[in-house]
């Protein structure tokens with residue numbers, strides 16, 4: 369299944385609308401303090417309310433870019449912007465955001481969202497936010513080759529959030545991010561670490577790849593002895609380092625995203641079993657992915673780095 373079929377499927381659209389209000393990245397929940405009491409544990413059993421936790425994830429990513437307070441109008445690339453909500457959020461905080469997405473449909477939705485937000489902000493009389501939003505650009509683009517749209521040394525920062533799973537050639541994508549960054553510019557990649565070794569069987573993950581718009585033979589993987597392909601197991605941060613980035617740091621955010629994932633697994637386990645028995649994976653691949661992914665050795669990371 370192509371990236372386009374995956375994102376236009378009813379299940380994907382419904383899931384994103386229901387849980388993420390259009391955004392499609394995981395929410396962030398604070399870590400438990402070392403002397404947490406029972407109350408704190410119980411609180412983390414519920415992922416609700418989700419919206420503040422989505423913003424907490426975005427604030428976390430923004431802080432990791434370390435560009436706030438360096439003056440307004442810093443140029444930032446959002447690669448794989450989806451509905452553009454995060455680009456809008458960052459733009460309102462004074463960054464000059466350039467957002468791209470592979471799918472024309474997502475670009476149209478993002479532009480509409482910017483228009484709607486502009487309408488709202490006009491009414492508040494916040495001229496700074498209006499100016500910033502007016503400078504927000506959203507266009508079609510493929511992160512594998514940014515040369516048709518962006519020159520080298522353009523950006524102060526580049527970020528992705530849950531967009532790199534679709535990369536067919538991760539080193540090429542990272543090479544492009546390196547090229548468009550100014551010297552000293554920073555990246556932040558918030559992703560499931562699809563590039564670390566995993567305990568899942570080929571069979572379990574193969575349906576997720578097949579129907580989730582993920583290329584199992586993507587570069588950044590290596591051949592198995594049986595002739596199939598598997599991840600070379602070193603993980604995203606190692607590939608970022610290989611690309612030439614310095615100060616590469618990986619933050620393991622798995623515990624911070626677990627509350628929603630655990631809740632979804634509990635809700636979706638029975639539907640998942642039914643989907644498997646009836647062979648309906650193509651229609652309900654997110655249901656399958658949530659459960660299968662949770663059972664394998666997954667990790668959710670924020671990887672940051674700097675162009676030398």
Ligand SMILES: C[S@@+](CC[C@H](N)C(=O)[O-])C[C@H]1O[C@@H](n2cnc3c(N)ncnc32)[C@H](O)[C@@H]1O
Nearest residue numbers: 391392393448449450469470510511529531534
């Ligand atoms: C899971 S969504 C995340 C969207 C957004 N970052 C967010 O957090 O809401 C992944 C997005 O990456 C986009 N994408 C996939 N492959 C891409 C590519 N080669 N270049 C640019 N965007 C791509 C998809 O179209 C989709 O909108």
